[in-house]
Each structure stands twice: as C-alpha cells, then as structure tokens.
Amino acid sequence: MSRSYSQETGRILDDFLQALGQRGGVDRQLLDALHELRADEGLSSPTRVQQVVEQLQQARRAAQDEWQD
C-alpha cells in the first residue's frame, strides 16, 4: 500500500505532469497512464511502471506492423 504523497511531493508531481502535457512529442497513451498512476499514487510502483512501459512497447509494435502491412 503506498503512503500518501506529501503536499510538496504532490505539488511537484502535478507541476511535472502539467509541464509534460504542455511539451510536444509525448505519447498520448503514456501521458494518460502517467495521470492514472498519479491519481492512485502508483508512480513509484516498479510493477505498474513496468506495465506502462510494456504497453507502450506493444502499442509501438502494433503501429509498426500496421505501417508495414
């Protein structure tokens, strides 16, 4: 069970997500996953972060296959 983020940690994470959303080149799926992890305080969970990375890889592979087809 994750400990609640402190006010300072929460503020920095919110600033981070806002800045990341405003800059270009960030995968939409990744951005959504980051917001979801922030909401349920799973940003530091290695398992959940690993899942996000794998999903990103799968989506990329599917996009490559589709392009090649």
Next chain:
Amino acid sequence: MNGKIKSLTIENFRGVRRLQLEPAGRHLIITGENGAGKSAIVDAVEFLFTGRVRKLAGRRDVDERLGVPYLNGGPTAVAVTFHGSDQGFTAPYPTAGSKPPAPLRPLFSAARARPFVLRRDQILDFINARPSPRYEQISTIVGLQPLDKVDATWRRQLRQITSHKSDLEKQIARLYTEVGTALYETVESPVTLRRAVDMALRDADLPPVRDRQELGERLKSLKAQLISGAEHAVTRQLADIATQLEELPAMLDSLFAEQEALLAQRAAFWQQSAALADARWEELLVRGLALLQAGDDWLHCPLCQQPVADLASLQAHLTERVDALQALTALRRDVSQATSHLHASLPRTVEQIDELASALALAELDGDSAPVAAAATYLHSLEAALLRDEVSPEVAAPWREAAPLQALADAWPSLRAAATRRHAELSPAAGEQPLFEIFNRLTRADTIWRQLERLEGQRQQAGYVADQLALVCNELARARRHGLDRMRRELEQDIERFYSFLHPGEGYGAIHLSPQPNQRSSVGLTASFHGHDPAHPLTLWSEGHLDSLGLCIFLAFIKRFNRDFHLIVLDDVLTTVDAGHRLRVARLLAEEFAGYQLVMTTHDQLWARQLQAALPNASLVTLRPWDLERGVATWDHPLSDWDYYREQAAARPLDAIAGTGRNLEQFLYVMSANLSLRLPFKPQADYTLGEMLPPFFAWCDRHAVQRPDRPAFAAELDAVRQKLEELWRLRNWSGAHYNPWGATATAAEAHALIDTVAELVALFSCPACQTLVERQGEALVCPACAPGAPQQTPPSRYDRGWHGRAQRLLSGDKPDACATLSNMIPAIIRGFLQDMRRQLRLAVPARPDGDYRATELFRPFVRFAATHPPPGCDAAEIRRRARDLAAFRDDGAWRSLSPDELVPFVAAAHAFVAPFTCDTCGGLLACEQERYHCPDCAAASAPVPAYWFVS
C-alpha cells in the same frame, strides 16, 4: 484540532514509573537537574505519536526492549488527551495492534510524517552532515521520499530500456559483420547490405533488389538455374546413403565383436559351472574351511564325519575349490554385462540398417538392395530373441557368419559404387560451382537479413520507448529541481529572518541551502562571516552560533511544513547559547509560533523562568532528582529557583551554592546587556562574577531608580550589595574553582547566598512577570510585558475623607461650622459628580477643562445610577436619595441653610454618595460590564508591570 496536548500520562516508560502532566494546551517547560528525567518525557511524547524512540530504534547494539519499559515495572503505556477534543489515545509498549481512533489518525499521520522533536545531536547531525546525507534529512522532513522513489523508478526503467536497446545494437552490428563476411563486403547498414547483395547478384547475372523479399525471388530463380528441386532432394538423399554405406562395415564389425565376446564369456561360464556342480555348497565350504583353520584338534571331517588322516591336504583341497567357485561368480557377472551391452547396441544397428534399406528402396539405385532388407529382417529376429533372453541357435551362433549378414557384406561394394556414381551424376558440374557458391552466400545473407529486420524492428521500438522515458525523466528532474529550489528559497528566507532576530548585527548571515554541482540529491550549507566569502558555517562560526543556526533551520522547516501538527518539542537544545541570546529565542518562539504548543526541557532554571515569562500561557514543571523507587517526579508544589536551592542546601550545600552562583552570573550577564554596561570585549562572552559585579554596581551608583512599589529601593539595593560583597566568592570556592576550604561551606552560608541573590534578582525583576528589566531611555521597563509609560490620571476632585470632617464639625462647637459646611458639602457633591462622570463615562456634553457644574451632571448621574444601581440599592432608592439632596437646592443653586438643617444636609449628601464609594479605601467605584468595583483597590492588589523611571 492540531495536536496540542491537554494531558499526558506516562506509565513505566524509560525512567518514569508514573507521571501525569496537564499542560491544558499551553506551553510546557520542563526543568530539572541532570538525570531528573526530562528527556524521558520527551521520549514518551515521541513514542506516543510515532511508535518509536528515535535514539533507540534500528540499532543492533541497543536493546529497545530493555530501554523502553521501566525497570521491573508494570505495563508500559503513554496516554494523551487533546486540547479542544474529547478524543484520547493510549499507546502501549509494544505497540502491536494499537491504533489511534479514526478522528485522531490524520493528526498522528502528520506527526509521523515529519520530525517535531529536536535534540541537540540532531542539530549537530544536520550541520555536520555532508551534502548527500543532509539532503536525505531534508527529504525526510519535507516528505520528498515518495518523489525520490518515483524518480528512481522511472530512471531505472530508462536505464533498462536503454541497456536493452544497446544490446540490440550490438547484435545488429555483429550480424552486419557476419553478413559482410558471407558477401565479401563491408556491411554496416541496410544500405550497404543491399549494395553487397546486389553485387553478389550481379556476379550471377541477376538484377539488383529493392528489399529482402525480392532477394527471395532471386534465390528461387538461381536455384532453378542450378538443379531442379526434386533432383536436389535426391542428391541430398544419395549423399546420406553414401555416408551410411561408408559407416556400415564398421558398425557391423562392432556388433559382431560384442556378440563374439558374449559368446566367449558364455562358453567359459558353462564350462566352469559344469565342473562346479556343487557350487551351492560354497558357503558351507567357506565356513568349514574357516573352522578348520581356527581349530587345531579336528580329527573328523565336518562334512562326512569320517576321521581326518591328512588335515593339511584337506585344507588345500577346500581352498582350491573355493577359489574356483569365486572365479565362476565373477564370470557370471561379466556375461550379464556383455548381454546388456548387446541389448543396447543391437537396436541401434537394426534401426540404421532399416533406414538404409528404406533409402535404398526410394533411391532406385542400379545395385541390388535386397540383401540390406534381408539383413534388417534377420537382425530384427535376433533383437526379439535377445529381448526374451532366449538363447536360440541364431543368437548363440556367430553372427559374422550368418548368411543374411554375409550377403549384406558381399553386396556392400556394389551398392556403394552405385550410390557414388548416381550422386556424381546429379551434383553440379564443375562449371556450375561458382554459381552454386553465390547461391550459398546469398542464402546465408538472406537468413541474416531476415534476423536483421527482426532485430531492427525491436531496436526501433526500444528506441522510441527510451526517448519517451527520457522525456519523462528529464521533465520530472526539471520539476523536482524547480520544486526544491522554491522550497529552498522559502526556507532560506525564514532561516535568515529567524537568525537575524536572534543575532542582529553580529556579522553572521547569508545562510544558503545550496544544491551541489553535478549531484542530484545533495544540499550544501554555506553562510557568511563578517563579510567573508560564503563558506560552510563549521569553518568560522562559534558553537553557540552553530546551535542557534540549527535551531533556526529546524524552526523554519516546522513553520513551512508542519502546518497540520502544532506541537514542537525542544530537548535541551540551547546548552551552548548564552543567556541573552536565549531570551531572544524565547521571544522568537513567542512571536513566530504563537499557534503552536511548545514542550521544552532545560536543566537551567533561570532559562526556564525566562521562558515562562516570555511565552504567554506557559506552565513550568520542575522535576525532582530521580530515584529508583519513585522514578521521574515533579515537586508537589510550585517552587521558585530559590526554594529549590534552599531545599537542596540542606543536604548538598555546595550544589546549591553553585546553582545560585550560576543564576547570579546569568542575572549579571542579562543585566549587562539590558543596562548596556561597559564590559571589556571577550569573544566568547565568558565573563566571570568578578568582571561583571563592579560595572553593575557602578551603574547602580550612578543612577537612582524610582520604583513605585518599593520606595526604599536604594536602601534595599545597598543592603543586598553589602551582603553580596561578603558572600559572592562562595560561588568560586564551592563550584567554579577548587579550594580546600570551599568544600566546607555550610547550609547556613548557602542559605545566606541564596537569599541575597534572590533579593538582588527580585529588585530588578518585573513584578508582573519576573522578567529582568531593561533600560529604555529614561526608564527601566519589562521587555516581556512591554508596558507603556504610566498614565497621568487627573487628580481626584472628590475628597474621600469629607464625611469624617463634617461629623467632627457637627459634633464640635465651632462658630463657623455652619458656613464651613455650607461651602464644603456643595464642593464635595460637585467633586463627586465630576469624578463619577469620568468613572461611569457619563454621556454629557464635552468641556475641555472638565470643570462641570453640579447642575450639568446631577441629572445624567441620577439617570445612570437608577438604570445601573450599585449593590444594596435599587432605582427607587437612588431617586429618593437624589430627591432628598435636591431639596437643599433652590432655583439651580444651593440655598442658604439654617444651623438646624446642617445635620440632615450632611446626612442627605452622605446617603447620596455612599453607595458609590469603596468600603475599604473610600474611593469612588467604577462600573464595568454592569458591575461596580474599586479601581484603586484593584490597582493596589495587582502587580504593575515594571516601568520605573531612572534618574
């Protein structure tokens, strides 16, 4: 609710057997000598909120189970109730299973989230720490650990995916090298690979390709140029047959050798076993032989009971028979092993000859392949017999000579020649060899290209994910850095402000918590010293300044981050800070942490008193010396320092003298600052009594203090001075320095010193709060109460002794009594009404001089008095008395009185004013919030904050 403690009950915890404290939400100052148990109370508060005692937790060399419970005590627990709440909580030790009630959990979570207890070792830890551990401490206080964990998790993912991408790139590079070798070209990229393939195709007169799919087509056409697909398969098959035929003789030889060995061993076995038909008697023979060898007097054979004629011959015979029997047993074992080997090798041979027979049947060679099939059939029958362990004639006969196998051996040369010939016919011609070689190179290139395409796809995926993760990590690092910078700036502002408050104009400042270059998680500490370049405070700062710096840093963190938990515990943190600066600390705490509850411990009684005076609503608890029976305990009644020392003097006069002397030093030090005495400069301000007493009394000689509550101030001070000049050296003899006669100081001498110093301190202490006064202009003023200059109240016009004089005039026989009273009574009534206008704040038209006539005030006064009657009167009685007095007036003026009217006139005047005069002092009453009181009596009984004029 924010954590202010209403009551605290500690049972069997550390040095506490049982202790109840009831600060009721106020500040709590705990004082006591070393070992009295101050820190045990701090430990209990820490344990209550966090479930652990920091200094005992997490150490292998410290047994917490031994250190937390009271020695041989009962159950250990700390209980608390909170100010402004009906909720409480008891934390038992061990804490397993105990949770605060739900409404209190946010409070306890806030307490656990950040430190709220400061001990001196923590100050030193923070200041002495290297930048990285200091960051860890700040991270813990601020609650940045989850953020650091987030950062670490994502960076680990980035490292993993980058490493994966790097592995893929290495594999790709290796494959490029490999395909380059196959194509005799340097290949480093898809472009150079295609170029190399095109060059190989050009050698085969084939057009270039656009991609790998086209290379497949080229290979197909190249293959068609070489041989047809079916021929190619047969060629391969013939090659296999040729190989098998090559191996056939050796394989059969091996099989035959095994079978021949088996046959030989079997023959030997049967031969020996026939000779040893009595082999079953082996055991008996062995035993019999042993008996014979053991006994010397055997005269009869143990088998036939016949007399033994030649014992030596019998023994030799039996030994020979036993040896033969054991050799037979060994032979039997060998036969069994050889059979097993044959069981294993025969099926393999059968299988291979089966395969060869099938291949020959398919290959349709010129030679006769029937002997192969016949041999396979024959071997199958042998295999079956062996599996049944059946010694058939076929199995027992030498296989080398068996007809089917002999026929196979005979047919082998022609078969081998036919296979070789056919293979040669179908293989590429000599002219086709270069093309065949190109085909092989391109086939290899095609295989590697296929692998490269797969790996390149994976590398692109990994590269994309790595780029995305790098974006995340970089943005997170930037947000983290900005957040830390923001917090650092805010903290630095508070630290600087606090420190300037404590050490104004002392040359210390410019305190920075700066990140170290190229270190993600580090916080350096720098400050300036008298304008020098910023450096670590350890470089130039004094111990006392470092301690107060640590305190300022802790307080800045508390102010910034402990907004949900308003309890601060300071455990003896200012031991190296001098008295003057500690007073500033007290004021800082009072000003900046008004909404917090402070729990502070100190062994210094004077400092405790100053704290109590400086902090509004502070309660002071003095602890007794600790003993095993009672544990930590408070004095049963509130004691002043002096009472404490007086009690101590009976048993330990030297300690009492030392403590009193310390108080005297602190008094003089504070007064040196408060009176701006001229003392020679000493960097550490370590003044002795001998250095401070003369300047202090020199100031007293030059100034006259007008202390209203002590008119004989000068005489009292002079008396104290004379006594002190005799006694103050006791301090040096008994505590500060070693002197043999100092050790003989008596309780009486200790009492004399205590009384004298107490009197001196009292002379310069504020009557309202006991804080030492300081000079402000032409006055000595209490800095804690900070009263304004005394108000110049207008003189009273009412003569409170008039009634006694009037009675004496009436009772006497003075000729002018009538005229005197006729003038005096109206003046008294006028003065009464004028004073009551001010006391009761009557609503009348303003007059700058305040010199109202009685006519102007009479009706407003009666109206107010009737609506606010004093005790013992009602409105009707007030009005009746007013009418009685008014009867002596005519047309707005007092009329002339006859001697007979004097007594009723005096009586009417007295009845009119009496309800509004004080029974105690005769002064006039005031009315506040519907209640009458005497301001003069109240002023006389309440201590007045010090504001004494100095001349």
